[in-house]
Structure formats: structure tokens, C-alpha cells
Amino acid sequence: MTTKRFFTPGVRVIRPKLSLRRPLAVLAAALIGMTGAAAVATPASAHHTTITATAVCDQLSGERVITWKVVNSERRSAATIKKVTTTPSTKVQVLVPGAEAVDLQGVAIPKGGFVEAVQRVPGETATAELVVEGRWDNRREQTNKGSINLAADAACAPAPKCVDASDAKYSHTFDGPKGTATxxxxxxxxxxxxxxQYFTLVSYFAPRPKFATPQYVYGAPASDFLGGTQTEIALNVGVPDCHTQVDLIWGGVDEVIDPLVENGKRYGDKKLGEKGAPGNRSSGPQGWYNGGSKNCTTPASTFASACDGTVTVSLSNDGTLSRYAVEFEVRGENGWSKKVTVEPGKADNETVVPAENAGAIEVLVDGKVIEGGTYKWQRPEDCPLPTVTTDADCETFALTASNPEGGVPVKVEFTYGDKTETRTVAPGTSEKVSFKAGDEETALVVLPELDLELEVVYAPEDCGGGGGGEEPPGLPVTGAAAGGIAAGAIALLAVGAVLFVMARRRRIHFTA
Incomplete structure (x- = not known):
């Protein structure tokens, strides 16, 4: 049975709703890209049909859906479509609300009205054609043709259900100092x-806070993939507490370079956020970081003072991350400086700071004083001390300071009464001072640099009550008496040495 719909001139025509076997709502949501290109057949007589077409792409099926509009040119006579020919040869159907669709062939077109029919063709179709043979109520017949160019439209294909890994796009976050990324x-x-698709976050310990080589992987890289139901990953890697580089790279752990060396392989565009592929397939910040505030090596120094005033500086380059040679600089007073390179895991104990430069020593790496890297010469406890001997008679009181070999020059202050004499005694030499005998019974000998004091009592023999500077009555002191004084001086030499060892800032008395 043929369903006829008539359209009367002057009356608003309501187009039939599209309701093919596929629900109209689903089709409408999937259709994009509409064209209006159509060709109209030139009528051979007054009775004719005008055919135009539009097309959309059904992304659910990948088909093009053509809507043909066939218009009756006659306002006084209805027409019936007797024959329909299509290219491609697929069905052309009129959508009837609330009922099954019917073929265009056999459908009546009212006076001056039109009918619309839908045809589905493959998505790759370049052109489509509809030929309609119509018969009017007055028995006139006419065949007309319409066509549409589909090649100018965008390609029509089913909407994808997944994305090919080679076409996928990504986005990322990156925090180098914290060692995190997503x-x-x-x-x-x-x-x-x-x-x-794998991504890897890797950290290195490095010789500098900017890019420099060699670099060595620190700990285990963090790596994970996107695929299946996993569409987002978080990566977290340990970062050394020293100079470091952190990279977020395209690929798995097999892409990690260890170590990074001069003129060796580089990540290049594999780093996410780069301008080239594949790194530019992920949008986000640059996925690399260089920084750190201190050396990854563990440079250290120790110091040893010698009795001659020199200091031997021992330098070491050891530690869990010590894979780099370290250049030390040892500085002393008066502009003295020496640079020493120590290889990883090694030590150097051949740097000797001269005595005249050992008052303030610094050990530096990269221009900064290392921890524990300051020192000044300190007299070793086992160094021999200077000695003081005396030579006294009724006229003079003489004191002699002697400095052993292998030491440093010593400053000595001799004070007797209101007079003070200062001498600097070089190693292996002696300095003697003589005072005119007076009423004072003691002299003070001070070695300020050694924090030592010695008090010497003036008590010569046979001076008639002594100490006043006048010769006693009778013969001058000679013979045995002179020998006794000399013996006393020798004894004081030994006693003096002991006194200096024992007395630091204590005033010790002995009799000359």
C-alpha cells in the first residue's frame, strides 16, 4: 500500500521527521559537516520535478546520509513517483512519523508540494545521483535527475572508539627539585x-648546579605506562642533596642514559616539553631541571702542626657519591696559595704551609671554604722548650735564653727592677741580657707567645749582705767561689728547663 501526502499551495508544509530504523536522536548527535551542493535536472516540459540534496556524515556508522528533496512544479496537478533510480544503488526512503519508512517509488507529491527522502551511501562516496520518473494526474510524465558532489566534503568515517598510540597526545606536570611528575x-x-606508552623520571648527581658532565644516576628511576584503563600516572624519584639533574623522558627505563658523559648520548627531544617529537606530544612545562646547592663529593681536610712552625694539610676526596676529582685550594697568610687535585677515593698529605704563612689557613673547593677547613699553627706539646740560665755576681745579674734547634723563633722579655729587655731568639741560638745589680731580689722572664713566665731570685754569695752592688770587704770572689757560681749556673740550666715545662702563667721562684 502506498502512503500519499499532499501539499496545498499557500499552506505551511511540515516536513516529515526522519525516523529510520536508527533513532533520530542518535543520528542527529552523530551528524557533522553538512553540504548543500545539488544539481537540478532541466525540465523538458512544463511538468517536471526539481531535485536537490543535502548530506551529513553519520559518525556512528561512517555512512553519508543524503536527504533528497523532490518538488512538484505543478500547482494544479498532483504527481506520483513511478520509478526511482539511484547511484549508488541503495534505498531511498520517505520517513513516516510513527510508522515504517517507505520507498520513494510510489509516493505521491501534492500540487505545488514536495516530498523528502533519505538515502544512506558509503562514507567514501564521491558523488550521488537520483533519477525520478513522475506521472501527473493529467497523465503527463516526466523524468528528472538530481545529483550531489560529496568529494568536496570532509572524509566521513566512524567516530573512533580509541586513539592509536602513534597519534595520542598527552599533558604533564613537573617539579624537578621535589622529583615529582604526572x-x-x-x-x-x-x-x-x-x-x-611508558614515561620515566630519572635523577642524577652532577658536578655542577648547571649542566655539566659526567653525571651518574641517583637511585632507581621511576617509570610507568599509560594504556588500557590507565590514562594518568604519577612519578616520584629520589633527588640527591647536592648538585643534580632531573629529567622526565619519553620511554621506559631502557631509555635511561647512565652515565651522561662528555660527547656522549643525550635525551634531546625525548624530554617532555621539548620543541621536537616525541617530547612535543605532551603539553606542559619543560621536563628537566639542574640545580642543587652543594657538592656531591665529600671533600675534607686535616691539619698537623710541626715544631718548626709549618703545617701539613691532608686533603681527602671520599664519600658515597664521590665519583669526581676535587680541586682543592689551600690558602695561607701573606697571599700564599696552592691548588691540589685529589681523585675520587684518594687522599693527599703533601701540602705543607710555610711557617710564615701558617697563622691563618683556609681550604676551599669551588671558591668556598669547606666544613672544618680553617686552621692556624699550634705549638705541639712535645716540642722542646727554651731554657734560661743565669750568671750573677755582686756587680751584675745576667740572664741567657736558649732556643733549641727545630723550633720557631721565640720572643723573650727580661725584666729586672724598672728595666725591661726584649729579645727574639732564633732556633739553635741564645740571647743574653745583663742588668746592673740593684736592690731588687728577683727578675722576671716572660715568653708571651708560649704563655710562660719564670721568676728568678738574685742571690749572689759573699757580697757582704749582698745585693747592694758594693764589693764586700776583703778579697774579691775567686777560686772555689767562682767555681761554685759556675756550678750553680749549670744547675739552673736544668732547673730552668723543668720550670718552663711545668709553669704556664705561674710565677716560679728559684735562686740564682
Missing amino acids: VKLEGDLPLCGDAK
Whole structure:
């Protein structure tokens, strides 16, 4: 049975709703890109049909949906479509609300009205054609043709259900100092099939806070993939507490370079956020970081003072991350300086700071004083001390300071009464001072640099009550008496040495 719909001139024509076997709502949501290109057959007589067409792409099926509009040119006579020919040869149907669609062939077109029919053709169709043979109520017949060019439209294909790994786009975050990053698959579609895309976060310890080589991987890189239902990953890697480089790279752990050396391999565009592929397939900040505030090596120094005033500086380059040679600089007073390079795991104990430069020593690496890297010469406890001997008679009181070999020059202050004499005694030499005998019974000998004091009592023999500077009555002191004084001087030499060893800032008395 043929369903006829008539359209009367002057009356508003309501187009039939499209309701093919596929629900109209689903079709409408999937259709994009509409064209209006159509060709109209030139009528051979007054009775004719005018055919135009529009097309959309059904992304659910990948088909093009053509809507043909066939218009009756006659306002006084209805027409019936007797024959329909299509290219491609697929059905052309009129959509009837609330009922099954019917073929265009056999449908009546009212006076001056039109009918619309839908045809589905493959998505790759370049052109489509509809030929309609119509018969009017007055028995006139006419065949007309319409066509549409589909090649100018965008390609029509089914909407994808997944994204190929080679076409996927990503976005990422990156925090180098903290060693964290995230990577996310963009869009709503997962990767197709079993495809997996790996990303890796790796940290290095480095010789400088900017890019420099060699660099060595610190700890284990963090690596994970996007694929299947996993569309976002978080990566977290340990970062050394020293100069470092952190990289977020495209690929798995097999892409990690260890070590990074001069003129060796580089990550290049594999780093996410780079301008080239594949790194530019992820949008976000640059996925690399160089920084750190201190050396990854563990430079250290120790000091040893010698009795001659020199200091031997021992330098070491050891530690869990010590894979770099360290250049030390040892500085002393008066502009003295020496540079020493120590290889990883090694030590150097051959740097000797001269005595005249050992008052303030610094050990530096990269221009900064290392921890524990300051020192000044300190007299070793086992160094021999200077000695003081006396030579006294009724006229003079003489004191002699002697400095052993292998020591440093010593400053000695001799004070008797209101007079003070100062001498600097070189190693292996002696200095003697003589005072005119007076009423004072003691002299003070001070070695300020050694923090030592010695008090010497003036008590010559046979001076008639002594100490006043006048010769006693009778013969001068000679013979045995002179020998006794000399013996006393020798004894004081030994006693003096002991006194200096024992007395630091204590005033010790002995009799000359």
C-alpha cells in the first residue's frame, strides 16, 4: 500500500521527521559537516520535478546520509513517483512519523508540494545521483535527475572508539627539585588495543648546579605506562642533596642514559616539553631541571702542626657519591696559595704551609671554604722548650735564653727592677741580657707567645749582705767561689728547663 501526502499551495508544509530504523536522536548527535551542493535536472516540459540534496556524515556508522528533496512544479496537478533510480544503488526512503519508512517509488507529491527522502551511501562516496520518473494526474510524465558532489566534503568515517598510540597526545606536570611528575592521556579515548606508552623520571648527581658532565644516576628511576584503563600516572624519584639533574623522558627505563658523559648520548627531544617529537606530544612545562646547592663529593681536610712552625694539610676526596676529582685550594697568610687535585677515593698529605704563612689557613673547593677547613699553627706539646740560665755576681745579674734547634723563633722579655729587655731568639741560638745589680731580689722572664713566665731570685754569695752592688770587704770572689757560681749556673740550666715545662702563667721562684 502506498502512503500519499499532499501539499496545498499557500499552506505551511511540515516536513516529515526522519525516523529510520536508527533513532533520530542518535543520528542527529552523530551528524557533522553538512553540504548543500545539488544539481537540478532541466525540465523538458512544463511538468517536471526539481531535485536537490543535502548530506551529513553519520559518525556512528561512517555512512553519508543524503536527504533528497523532490518538488512538484505543478500547482494544479498532483504527481506520483513511478520509478526511482539511484547511484549508488541503495534505498531511498520517505520517513513516516510513527510508522515504517517507505520507498520513494510510489509516493505521491501534492500540487505545488514536495516530498523528502533519505538515502544512506558509503562514507567514501564521491558523488550521488537520483533519477525520478513522475506521472501527473493529467497523465503527463516526466523524468528528472538530481545529483550531489560529496568529494568536496570532509572524509566521513566512524567516530573512533580509541586513539592509536602513534597519534595520542598527552599533558604533564613537573617539579624537578621535589622529583615529582604526572603524565595524562588527553581526550576521552583510551589507547587502542594493548598499546602502552611508558614515561620515566630519572635523577642524577652532577658536578655542577648547571649542566655539566659526567653525571651518574641517583637511585632507581621511576617509570610507568599509560594504556588500557590507565590514562594518568604519577612519578616520584629520589633527588640527591647536592648538585643534580632531573629529567622526565619519553620511554621506559631502557631509555635511561647512565652515565651522561662528555660527547656522549643525550635525551634531546625525548624530554617532555621539548620543541621536537616525541617530547612535543605532551603539553606542559619543560621536563628537566639542574640545580642543587652543594657538592656531591665529600671533600675534607686535616691539619698537623710541626715544631718548626709549618703545617701539613691532608686533603681527602671520599664519600658515597664521590665519583669526581676535587680541586682543592689551600690558602695561607701573606697571599700564599696552592691548588691540589685529589681523585675520587684518594687522599693527599703533601701540602705543607710555610711557617710564615701558617697563622691563618683556609681550604676551599669551588671558591668556598669547606666544613672544618680553617686552621692556624699550634705549638705541639712535645716540642722542646727554651731554657734560661743565669750568671750573677755582686756587680751584675745576667740572664741567657736558649732556643733549641727545630723550633720557631721565640720572643723573650727580661725584666729586672724598672728595666725591661726584649729579645727574639732564633732556633739553635741564645740571647743574653745583663742588668746592673740593684736592690731588687728577683727578675722576671716572660715568653708571651708560649704563655710562660719564670721568676728568678738574685742571690749572689759573699757580697757582704749582698745585693747592694758594693764589693764586700776583703778579697774579691775567686777560686772555689767562682767555681761554685759556675756550678750553680749549670744547675739552673736544668732547673730552668723543668720550670718552663711545668709553669704556664705561674710565677716560679728559684735562686740564682
